[in-house]
Amino acid sequence: MPLPTPRSAFRNGDARLRTALAARRNGGPPLAVRAARASVARVRRAVDHAVARSPQSLFLRELVTQPGTVGAICASSPRLAARMAAWVDAAAPGVVVELGGGTxxxxxxxxxxxxxxxxxxxxxxxxxxxxxxxxxxxxxxxVHGDAAELARLAAGADWPCRGADGAPLPVQCIVSGLPLLSIPLPVRQRILQAGAQALAPGGRLLQFTYAMRGPSLWQGAGLVGQARERVLANLPPARIDVLGHGAAAH
Ligand SMILES: C[S@@+](CC[C@H](N)C(=O)[O-])C[C@H]1O[C@@H](n2cnc3c(N)ncnc32)[C@H](O)[C@@H]1O
Structure with a gap:
């Protein structure tokens, strides 16, 4: 069956085509441009729909649009996540802050x-x-925000976790999934300073990294390495660093 030409479709009463031709007569963009824009919008809607249904595709979209801040080819494995969580004392008073929650x-x-x-x-x-x-x-x-603002946020009026007296609860644990190595140096320095400042005395900070050797970047902000653990069941294999303001209490 022959495809309808713009004019035959017009004769057949295609309202969209009529509008497009009228826009063209009035100096609007050519029909081909309008059709291309409509296709792009359709593809965008399809991608948004797929992303809403799958956290992994959401992660990939963020990786493509902001490679430096996502800094990993896929989300952490359940094994790495469980090993990070195993270092958290869930019964300790205060707040647990996760930096860079991802999916x-x-x-x-x-x-x-x-x-x-x-x-x-x-x-x-x-x-x-x-x-x-x-x-x-x-x-x-x-909190939709920047980890570099943690110290300010944790002491501010909008901090969501407060004690009976209304004062912000102390940050007893920071769990960081931030890709520190791929974050630009000035931003990274601000994140490290803010995290070290926000962490309560006696608190614990956990960071995973794909660098299997060398000191933790958090040591540059004055925190002390207390323990470390390798997790091979992750892509790529990772190391968990456990840090605090001083040596671990035994
Ligand atoms: C490697 S992904 C880790 C996601 C998740 N925690 C995991 O382990 O799968 C890093 C996440 O940190 C977020 N991120 C990067 N820089 C950040 C910053 N300055 N403040 C808050 N989040 C940040 C990214 O948007 C991304 O979601």
């Missing part, structure tokens, strides 16, 4: 570990990932 693999492990949702704050810089985390974990606190 929520470590968040889920922290909740499975027994961290109370109302004492868990996740700071995520990507608007799309922060929205995803809010949908996935409606009972935790998700």
């Amino acid at each position: 929520g693999v470590i968040t889920a492990a922290l909740l499975a570990r027994g961290v109370a949702p109302e004492r868990l704050v996740v700071i995520e810089q990507s608007a799309a990932l922060a929205a995803h985390l809010r949908r996935r974990f409606p009972h935790i606190h998700v």
Whole structure:
């Protein structure tokens, strides 16, 4: 069957085509340009739909659009997430802060570990990932913001976790999934300073890294390495660094 030409479609009463031809007569963009724009919009809608259904495709989209801040080819494995969470004392008073929640693999492990949702704050810089985390974990606190602002946020009026006296609860544990090595140096320095400043005395900071050797970058901000663990069941294999303001209490 022959395809309808613009004019035959017009004769057949195609309203969209009529509008397009009228726009062309009035100096609007040519029909081909309008058709191309409509196709792009359709593809965008299809991608958004797929992304909403699959956290992994959301992660990939963020990786493509912001490679430096995502800094990994895929989310952490459940094994790495569980090993990170195993270092968290869920019964200790205060707040657990996760930096760079991504699609929520470590968040889920922290909740499975027994961290109370109302004492868990996740700071995520990507608007799309922060929205995803809010949908996935409606009972935790998700802050769409920059980890470099942690010290200011944790002492500020908007900090969501407060004691009976209204004062912000201390940050007893920081769990970082930030890709420190791929974050530009000035931003990285601000993140390290803010994290070390926000961590309460006696608190614990956990960071995973793909660098299997060498000191933790957090040591440059004055924290002390207390323990480390290798997790091979991750792509790529990772190391967990456990740090605090001093040597670990035994
Ligand atoms: C390697 S992904 C890790 C995601 C998840 N925690 C995991 O282990 O699969 C790093 C995450 O950190 C976020 N991120 C990067 N820089 C950040 C910053 N300055 N503040 C908050 N989040 C940041 C990215 O958007 C991304 O979601």
